[in-house]
Amino acid sequence: MNRLYKVILIDDEDEVREGIKFKTPWADCGFELVGDFENGRDAWEAMEDLKPDAVITDICMPFMDGLQLSKRIFDHYRNVKVVIVTGFEDFDYAQRAIKLKVTDYLLKPLNSQEFTDFLLRMKHELDEDRMHKEDLSRLRSQLHQSLPLLKESFLEKLVSASMSEEERELGIQSHQLFLPGPAYVAMVGDLDGRQGDRSEESDTDRELIRFGVYNIMQEIIEKEHGGIVFRTRDHKVAALYSAVADELLLQSQTLAGQVRYSVEKYLKSTLSIGIGRPCHHIQQLSQSYQEALSALDYRFMLGVNRTLSIQDVEFGQREGISRDSDWEKQLVSAMRTGSQAYVSKALQVGFDGLRSSGTTVDKGYGIIHKLLVALMNWITETGLTHPAGIEDDLFSQIQTMKTLDAIQQWLEELCHRILKDLSAKRSNVTKSQMQKAERFISDNYMNEELTLNDVCSHLYMSISYFSTLFKQHTGMTFVEYVTRIRMEKAKELLAITSHKTYEIALRVGYGDPHYFSVIFKRQTGTTPKEYRNLQKGTF
Template sequence: MYKMIIVDDEDEVREGVERLTDWKRCGFELVGDFSNGRDALEAVERLRPDVVITDINMPYMDGMELAAHLSALYRELKVVILTGYEDFEYAKQAIKLKVKDYLLKPINLQEFTDFLLKMKRELDDEQSRMEDMSALKQRLNESFPLLRERFLEKLVTVPMTEHDIVQKLDYFHLSIEGPAYLAMLLDLEDADTPPVAAAYGDRELLRFAMLNIAQEIIEKEHGGIVFQTNHDKCVALLGGAAEKIAVDAQRLAAHASEAVRKYLKLDVSIGIGSFCQTRRELRISYQEACSALDYRFLLGIGSIISIHDVEFGRRMSTSSYYEFEKKLMAAVKTAKAAQASAILGDWFLELKQSGATPGNCYGYLHRILAALINMITQAGFDDSKLLGDDPFATIPALKSVDQMKGWVDETCRSVIAFLSEQRTHVNNTQLEDALMYINDHYSSPELSLQQVCQHVFLSLSYFSSLFKQHTGDTFVEYLTRLRLDKAKQLLAGTQLKAYDIAERVGYADPQYFSVIFKRRIGMTPKEYRATMKENASP
């Protein structure tokens, strides 16, 4: 059964359609009807309909504006225009907004029933295409030649010249245009768990289904390249303008995540690297995407994580020692104490076998400690609070390689604990700053989530995740409740008119304020004031 909502400011149209239509026979459930686009847009996130039928001419937000918002936010949602105007300009605009179909008023019951049955068949076909695992398996056997996959894996893991990259891209008929480039890494969650394995039977097929979805969204919409790694993850390589490629990456990641959740009923975690200036530097962006993905244990599975949200500093170069240092620092940054211990164990074993002199060993310890201090400093914290005023003074007392390993291991664990605690404190401080900013600016109708994020210097997705964890509400829920609480105080304690109160709490449209107030409080502002007066009288 597919879910549908109807948006029309004519009550008789909505009531007639709801009452006369045999929804069950047509394969639909009417989950909501609304008189304006603004209320409908707010409800879509909660109701998650498959189809929205909307009139064009409505108060607060018309059908075209609603269609534009829905097209941008919900890729899989079908929008149908309902109107009495056969206007070519409207038709051209609707086509640009990816409107699915049109219905003309007055609505004929038989025509509307036929339309619903046709829409159900189309939705069934679309669902079947995405869920037909046997068809996907056939595509798996026929697609992605081995040499193409090997080249793409090499592109993001080992150094290559720009000439070789261009030559190989042309040979495999691949294209990624700059001037800026960026890598994303997608990992399907829970594909190996027994319930999922029992439901689908083939985890490789599930991963190929995720690859297929990512290609449909990213390659076809953005012109990027998507491929599967040897570790069963998906890599997406994007190209575009430097000023918008990071925004495009966040948008495409959100669409891919939503589609995987809808069709596969699983979450996908996505790491996003920083943009670079040449295709040969894509391997650096890919390494950053891998590091960003490691932070999902902090933010929860199904997160979209940019390296800029979590990375303290850039890695160093690639000699034998610096390769070890890079791995160790990455483990410390992502709070992986066991992995850090394993890296140290391998390194100190190699150090023993190499015949390094005591002077070399002490030099390595100084470098490791300097790297840890640099990490703490770049994170914005005072290293002396953890390591003391002269942490290097303890090194000469270490008399063996084993003692050195134990000391570095303990120091790394201490740094991990310190950074985790400080990061939590910083996040809480930024959220408290955001709440203060919202409380100071709630009366502005222009207050937005993006404005608050810019104030606290966090990305939209990262801030939204932290805000929800901290307050239990989304930004819109919190702001609406705050404004209405302020409105209730003014209604109970002053004689201000409702339109004055609406303006003071951030609503430019008094009528819309009254609608929101009644929906959330259960009575109009006038009724609420009267009730407060009655309760206050002796």
């Protein structure tokens, strides 16, 4: 059965919209109409939930016109096709729309047969796009033809090992790499797992999916935004990106979101992307890269299919990256997940290895000392200043224990207490951050241009991470929360002042009084005038 592409329709003329909606044989043309709206703003707010493949929109509409909507869609949903519907008198607008990379435009009045023919043509284009993205045989061919091994080897060494300035500059020049700066950041993408049953998925299929992720990241981050993308030996895809320092983190989070959206749409898989801290010198990219890997360890606690910025999940500042042993790395990774079971398993594996190694007592104590150093370094990075059990001299405590069993039990209890303290600190920090967000919204709700980006920039927090926490904290999305605040303030002004409706609209963040009235009635069931009369006991 052929897949139906999702489409939404926007037109402020009810008769036109209803006519197109009910007279068009959508399914016969390969489409499913998943939503219809009377203005661009409502359509924009529904984009994330509906995830359409195509948008058909009028140009002249209240609250947000078709060109404004088209620009927002192109900025955030690069694979969605946008079709502008316009009258002859708005032909100049249509020409501007083409410059915005709008797919096509249609002239009113729409002829039913012509519109049906157009949908069939657009379905054919969407089919070709999908085949281009999903054709595994094409990916297999590219996989065998794409062998930039020396370049990938250099890049992996650049971010994972010490390198002299001369070696670094020579490699950058010989491989024609370009990162203009002045600030840099590393990102690492890792597949969460194929959606559905993976039992019939071969190693080759999984490798092709990973190569598809590489293609998508290369197209979005490298070809379109000047970053550098490469595959790693542990089956991840890394990206190095540079921009102005104040914009770097937000831009990298936006690109990560675009990559995850495309991977889910075209490869039917989910991808998590870790982002390190921004740095000001290329030689510091190895630190940002290690932090991006560390951020991925938090998937167990925070969930998959996310953009995980290390600045969101660790509150301290990492001064340097130590080259830990495998056991130390495994323990720290287990601590990042927040799972006591994972921590206990990592300790058990390490102590079992130590018992079977036949090492001397002094060397055994030395290995455990190194483990403690790695553990304390990680604690510092998380920003946990005084975890339970760390007040005393840990090394002296270990010396009093005469068996590995005693040390293992003590260390396991210590790690579990640290996880408990860290969870409490994270809850407190999260609560404080969300309260700060609420205060910021309360102070700025009257600004019509208030956006989610403004709040996240104020908190220095990634959009995806903030959105998850804010929904958990308030039970509402950002848009729902801001609307509620504005409506509560509007009701207060309607009840206790004699201000006109358009004045109240401006005071609560709506430049268009008509749109304010629409939203007010949608939220309260009455118009502003009716609400005021009810408060005064008049009708």
